[in-house]
Amino acid sequence: MxxxxxxxxxxxxxxxxxxxxxxxxxxxxxxxxxxxxxxxxxxxxxxxxxxxxxxxxxxxxxxxxxxxxxxxxxxxxxxxxxxxxxxxxxxxxxxxxxxxxxxxxxxxxxxxxxxxxxxxxxxxxxxxxxxxxxxxxxxxxxxxxxxxxxxxxxxxxxxxxxxxxxxxxxxxxxxxxxxxxxxxxxxxxPLAKFRFVTTDVEEFKEYYLRSILQNAIPGKDELKDAIDMTKFRIVFLYDGFMPSTYNMHTDRPVDVRTGVSFPSVLTDIKDGEAIMGFDYVIVGEGDAGVSVTVACHDENGKRLSGIDGIKVPLQRGRLTTVRGNFLTTRSSGNVQIDSSFDGKFDIEIK
CATH class of the missing domain: 2.60.40 (Immunoglobulin-like)
Structure with a gap:
């Protein structure tokens, strides 16, 4: 989930x-x-x-x-x-x-x-x-x-x-x-913030050893521990529009950009989880949101996994944390690492 x-x-x-x-x-x-x-x-x-x-x-x-x-x-x-x-x-x-x-x-x-x-x-x-x-x-x-x-x-x-x-x-x-x-x-x-946390670091290591390297037995802790997770490149892409201009007189965003993306790497890797990246978004009062695609690439630029079109709810002055199995899920392309992905997310507000 x-x-x-x-x-x-x-x-x-x-x-x-x-x-x-x-x-x-x-x-x-x-x-x-x-x-x-x-x-x-x-x-x-x-x-x-x-x-x-x-x-x-x-x-x-x-x-x-x-x-x-x-x-x-x-x-x-x-x-x-x-x-x-x-x-x-x-x-x-x-x-x-x-x-x-x-x-x-x-x-x-x-x-x-x-x-x-x-x-x-x-x-x-x-x-x-x-x-x-x-x-x-x-x-x-x-x-x-x-x-x-x-x-x-x-x-x-x-x-x-x-x-x-x-x-x-x-x-x-x-x-x-x-x-x-x-x-x-x-x-x-005048901003909201989101961050993505992947919860499947260990599963990704198993997949990487078995399907990518093809020369190791899954479950070998010493081999998994030797994988440098920081070498994988994370890419965030805003699908459609991203607010880019703010009017202080009206206190609302007034213009957008398209095709905005930024690179990242996995950080704070521990207990099978890692932070994939974060960003700030210009928002007005009330509920807002953006659509984000997040993908993991190897050092040669090949896309290994990712999910397209994730709807991220935002509120001014609040942090939205998106958690999921992002490293072992593909929602596009001809490889389905996680066939149970249904594109739905639960939302919890505290």
Whole structure:
């Protein structure tokens, strides 16, 4: 039986990426009091609503983790402020734009001070990961918050493709005491995550020895243990469409790509199971889903097994784990390793 398990994943890896409570201060260029008819605003990006711990699960450790690549990335914070115009609509060009990257990636949170004229405003914030020493886009093109698009070759199996967004609309008016107005933007992921876990590593070794090598007796533990499972190439292919562009103003995906695929290798191999790979998908509120084909190839590129057109249910801010005998199942081609496969999956939501 194949099993889908959907879990909250508001903190990606419990032991490796903790959202600490400390808040970084935005570089303060001036300490001067606000101008007349201006409001001094302390704006805080709050990630606490999307940082709940993952429930205990035996395969939560994935191969490509943030901790393994900590020196390679920085956290980038972007804030754009839009003022309401005379037509009671927010202007499309921001009146203030701020961008800052920080080498600290084990905690999220930022606080900054702004000086703004009285009026109604929309504060929009985006947080993602970039290369060290710069503010340039890496995984997402963020030039236009109405069209945040995936950049370059698709980066599956990378937890640094995680991202957060937040929007706050409020009015700013001077007070008699001239005190600073404190505002908080709640940050959350516009993404869902899925991962595939194969449960038939030992059965695959038996099959490989018997049918591929044709020179060993099935059941010989010493021969099975000698098989290097990391040499097999896993390929994920999105069937049909994959969401590729996100509109922060409407809080929904607005464009898709076709023919998207990414390679992977088996990781966290133990107890007859292994993680085949994972990815992040742009989703809106409510239920969503993608169709994925996953296949295992040998070092020469020959497809050994795989299942086509797996319907993966997704929910924003949650992790979908797809479990099954993926290494010893073929749902296409002229070889049926597992004739009992009926294309159906059970779905369990916790």
């Amino acid at each position: 194949r099993l889908f398990s959907i879990y909250p994943f508001f903190m990606i890896l419990l032991s490796l990426f903790l959202f600490a409570c400390d808040v970084h201060e935005w570089p303060d260029e001036t300490s001067e009091p606000p101008k007349p008819d201006h409001v001094s605003v302390e704006l805080r990006l709050d990630f606490t609503s999307d940082r709940a711990e993952l429930p205990d699960y035996k395969t939560i450790v994935v191969g490509a983790t943030r901790a393994a690549d900590l020196p390679s990335y920085e956290t980038r914070y972007q804030v754009r402020v839009f003022r309401m115009g005379v037509d009671s609509l927010f202007e499309t060009i921001p009146c203030q734009t701020l961008s800052f990257s920080h080498a600290e990636i084990e905690s999220l949170g930022y606080r900054m001070t702004l000086d703004l004229p009285e009026g109604d405003y929309r504060f929009m914030a985006w947080t993602d990961f970039v290369e060290p020493g710069g503010k340039s886009d890496l995984f997402y093109d963020t030039e236009d918050f109405a069209s945040i698009e995936l950049r370059g070759e698709h980066a599956g199996n990378n937890d640094f493709r995680d991202a957060f967004r937040g929007v706050l609309e409020t009015g700013l008016y001077t007070s008699t005491d001239g005190g600073r107005q404190k505002l908080t933007v709640s940050m959350c992921r």
